[in-house]
Amino acid sequence: CSSTTPITATFFPGDGIGPEIAESVKKVFTTAGVPIVWEDHYVGTEIDPRTQSFLTWESLESVRRNKVGLKGPMATPIGKGHRSLNLTLRKELNLYANVRPCYSLPGYKTRYDDVDLITIRENTEGEYSGLEHQVVRGVVESLKIITRQASLRVAEYAFHYAKTHGRERVSAIHKANIMQKTDGLFLKCCREVAEKYPEITYEEVVIDNCCMMLVKNPALFDVLVMPNLYGDIISDLCAGLVGGLGLTPSCNIGEDGVALAEAVHGSAPDIAGKNLANPTALLLSGVMMLRHLKLNEQAEQIHSAIINTIAEGKYRTADLGGSSTTTDFTKAICDHL
Amino acid sequence: CSSTTPITATFFPGDGIGPEIAESVKKVFTTAGVPIVWEDHYVGTEIDPRTQSFLTWESLESVRRNKVGLKGPMATPIGKGHRSLNLTLRKELNLYANVRPCYSLPGYKTRYDDVDLITIRENTEGEYSGLEHQVVRGVVESLKIITRQASLRVAEYAFHYAKTHGRERVSAIHKANIMQKTDGLFLKCCREVAEKYPEITYEEVVIDNCCMMLVKNPALFDVLVMPNLYGDIISDLCAGLVGGLGLTPSCNIGEDGVALAEAVHGSAPDIAGKNLANPTALLLSGVMMLRHLKLNEQAEQIHSAIINTIAEGKYRTADLGGSSTTTDFTKAICDHL
Ligand SMILES: CC(C)[C@H](C(=O)O)[C@@H](O)C(=O)O
Ligand SMILES: CC(C)[C@H](C(=O)O)[C@@H](O)C(=O)O
DSSP, rough: OGGGGGGEEEEEOOOOTHHHHHHHHHHHHHTOOOEEEEOOOOOOOBTTTTTTBSSSSSHHHHHHHSEEEEEEEOOOOOOSSOOOOOHHHHHTTEEEEEEEEOOOOTTTOOSSSSEEEEEEEEESTTSSSOEEEEETTEEEEEEEEEEEEHHHHHHHHHHHHHHTTTTEEEEEEEEESSSHHHHHHHHHHHHHHHHHTTSEEEEEHHHHHHHHHHOOOOGGOOOOOHHHOOOOOOHHHHHHHHTTTTSSSOEEEEEOOOOOEESSOOOOOTTTTTTTTOOHHHHHHHHHHHHHHHHHHHHHHHHHHHHHHHHSSSSOOGTTTOOOHHHHHHHHHHHOO | OGOOOOOGEEOOOOTTTHHHHHHHHHHHHHHTTTTTTEEEEEOOSSSSTTBBBOOOOOHHHHHHHSSSSEEEEOOOTTTSOOOOOOHHHHHHHEEEEEEEEOOTTOOOOOOOOOOOEEEEEOOSSSSTTTOOEETTEEEEEEEEEEEHHEEEEEEEHHHHHHHHTTTOOEEEEOOOOTTTHHHHHHHHHHHHHHHHHHHHHHHHHEEEHHHHHHOOGGGGOOOOOOOHHHHHHHHHHHHHHHHHSSSSEEEEGGGGEEEEOOOOOOOOOTTTTOOOOOOOOHHHHHHHHHHHOOOOOHHHHHHHHHHHHHHHOOOOOOGOOOOHHHHHHHHHHHHHH
């Protein structure tokens, strides 16, 4: 009977606070009886020439094999001549869409209480091409690359997501009034896909105006789809509306059904090892992973336990104004299960 | 005696609601006894081959000659094969820095009451190079150009602004972890200039993190300096924090002391001609122009009259939840003078 066969999933605990919050996820998942066997992979201490980064080829192979994984924060030392770990994962695994749901957490007060939106970010090209050079001394250029293939793919993902998640509207975010060819192509692809989803309202919003509207009235938005850098910017802005990256999950979607859920906050080396870190973003990312695996019952149980623990307010980590340790907060969640 | 010789300034009322709010500014300035003679220039109905846009060469010459001007909104019909009016002005007049102060207006409530920051945007290059092409079918690229000269120039402007306006901190906003060469050069130039201003605190903030911090706690920021597109995005975000582009002024600074103050909101064709438009952004931009001209006394008088009228709340235009006409709101300001 397939429901009792455990699923193998890759786990990258990551750096800094990563291992602590990874422990928290494992404890909560075990308590909830989630049928997952974790395959842990750590960031290496030497550069693997096959990945040009501290990520080993075996780590990537693990995700390719399991088709599902969870990832903690990974710090990339800047300017050391090797590739960013996050970008290596996205590029090598062809993780083309980064999905970040962002909603007001009941019981955790911010200036906004009406946020419920999903940013879907193209995750492989755009301003992240890595193509840059010096033209002459004092003049440098970067290339932003937009392709029809990647734009159609992420647009298709966004509309399909909207349709299957009961969402009503997709907003394509762009700056096509300035970048007519690149962002223009992105919009053209979104329009083509929109035609196939007449039940979903489609609109186009210029990025500057989008940011203004988001801070004035985030309830105006539902699903947002956009090129890479805009997604980077807007997803952080949206996270800020509901309390920050410590509270918001994300999941990277690849070809062939690969899904790598990821806490996108930093590795917080200053508090690493002190049992002070907030595991919420990684836990909620784990919930996204469970939903992807159609383990919906456990996903909802764990989700409620997290939300209720935060809402009750008795156990909160320092970043949320409380004084609980990571382990106490985790235990409180387990007690809710 | 030079204080009684009137100053000639160029005025671009612009399109849509432009002429109405321009009238408002003229009335308020006249009431305050501002010694300015306006040279009005309208957007043409035919493309001037010398500017490749609806802006005539004579209009540009007027700003070059007067070295000071005020500009209302100008709509650029998209995709008609001519240049954007706003961009034509910036490029032809070499308006290299766009300064947008953004502060909570006493008496106008938003979710934030602690905003007081200045965004300074590089206004001539970056993602606005206009250089784009199709590489092969379905693959397009845009060039982002960063130069040492333009980066030093805007950084110098930002630090000088901070020093002469009693500001304590300059934050350079970037994405140099991804665009190491372009944004890296921008940061390098900011660092060089920062060395010359030891009394000003200098920091570097990644744009995604900046947006998150801005919506969580805008009081963390003081003066922000950044490449063109980031400035476009962040200035609109900041405007949103205090109520939107209808309330925030801006001023473009060029070489040779040219200053073109500008309301950066749209031309709102839907309410044009109906006496419903809010002239606040253009009025406050006019105040920036007066300060630039060292007409500080009149600048402060007009500024107080605007702020007090809004704070009293009796006369407010529809966008601020009131029901006043443009002319009633303008009269209320004049009555305060
Ligand atoms: C760490 C950095 C390279 C990364 C990005 O820019 O994509 C991060 O900001 C993110 O959003 O995952
Ligand atoms: C209208 C548009 C071209 C312009 C820009 O992108 O610079 C506007 O958004 C602005 O900020 O002045």
